[in-house]
């Protein structure tokens with residue numbers, strides 16, 4: 001109530017800004033800098049903890065830099081923007097970090113590099129702190145530029161509900177949507193996220209490549225190589241357009257049917273079982289989950305088919321024009337020759 005009275009008594013514009021919360025960032029690297037800049041823009045105060053407070057690279061204006069211990073003491077929330085390989089020194093800061101919320105943003109370069117998740121390791125190093133895994137699925141670039149449609153979500157997990165709440169308040173203020181994934185045992189999963197490149201596309205893409213290769217070679221043997229062997233006719237110029245244009249619609253239709261088939265199978269399965277409250281078998285589950293990708297790929301192949309179909313008449317037209325020109329020129333020269341003969 002004190003704040004409200006204070007604000008309402010003040011004339012417009014001179015209201016004292018409420019004390020901004022101070023947040024701490026360990027590490028003055030790429031991510032630390034981007035995160036700090038974003039936090040400052042959102043209205044937080046930022047203090048960096050660094051090994052070399054006086055000689056670190058360029059930092060956002062208005063940010064303070066101090067030693068790790070001093071920085072840790074001044075804030076309740078500490079973002080650890082340091083690679084996991086260098087975490088070990090944090091153990092010596094355990095007294096300063098006791099009771100603080102530590103945000104682990106780290107990623108690994110490959111899966112299963114370490115037996116435990118980075119966040120669990122951090123928690124083991126500093127048992128007295130509350131570790132929250134968050135922000136690791138964002139890039140420094142995305143953080144600096146603020147949330148966009150593709151980068152809206154911040155996944156977080158941790159054992160302490162209050163600590164998670166504190167982090168999600170910050171994330172929300174930064175403009176992100178928070179998705180709570182549960183306790184720190186989910187950290188491993190979160191750390192694997194950035195290492196999966198469009199996982200749901202992998203199977204459909206492999207399928208598309210496989211089908212394309214299969215039908216390409218099948219048609220190559222059937223339409224071109226066999227003609228060459230039987231009739232000694234070389235029609236290999238057809239490979240680029242005509243043959244390809246036979247492969248595209250076939251693959252497109254197969255992918256389209258694969259997109260709709262699992263739904264039908266699932267419906268029959270439900271009818272057969274007499275209930276829809278039972279899990280589908282794993283293969284069907286996986287198949288159902290990539291229907292969107294299968295459909296989009298089918299659309300892509302259909303589009304290629306349209307494109308190639310439009311190219312073929314253009315090619316014939318050019319050939320027709322060329323031969324028409326040749327014929328008329330031959331005719332002209334012939335008539336010229338005839339008239340020459342007549343004159344003689």
Ligand SMILES: NC(=O)C1=CN([C@@H]2O[C@H](COP(=O)(O)OP(=O)(O)OC[C@H]3O[C@@H](n4cnc5c(N)ncnc54)[C@H](OP(=O)(O)O)[C@@H]3O)[C@@H](O)[C@H]2O)C=CC1
Pocket residue numbers: 026027028029030031032049050051052056080081082083084086089105106107108135136137138139140141
């Ligand atoms: N860059 C990105 O896009 C993303 C990065 N991350 C994670 O954020 C973390 C930091 O990444 P990033 O900023 O790119 O890395 P950088 O290499 O740019 O920065 C790491 C910082 O850690 C500190 N540091 C380095 N070595 C040690 C050490 N031996 N002891 C103590 N501190 C050390 C340094 O700060 P100082 O000199 O001030 O001590 C350094 O600036 C990583 O865990 C990474 O996985 C997560 C998502 C995206």
Ligand SMILES: [Fe+3]
Pocket residue numbers: 249305
């Ligand atoms: Fe067609």
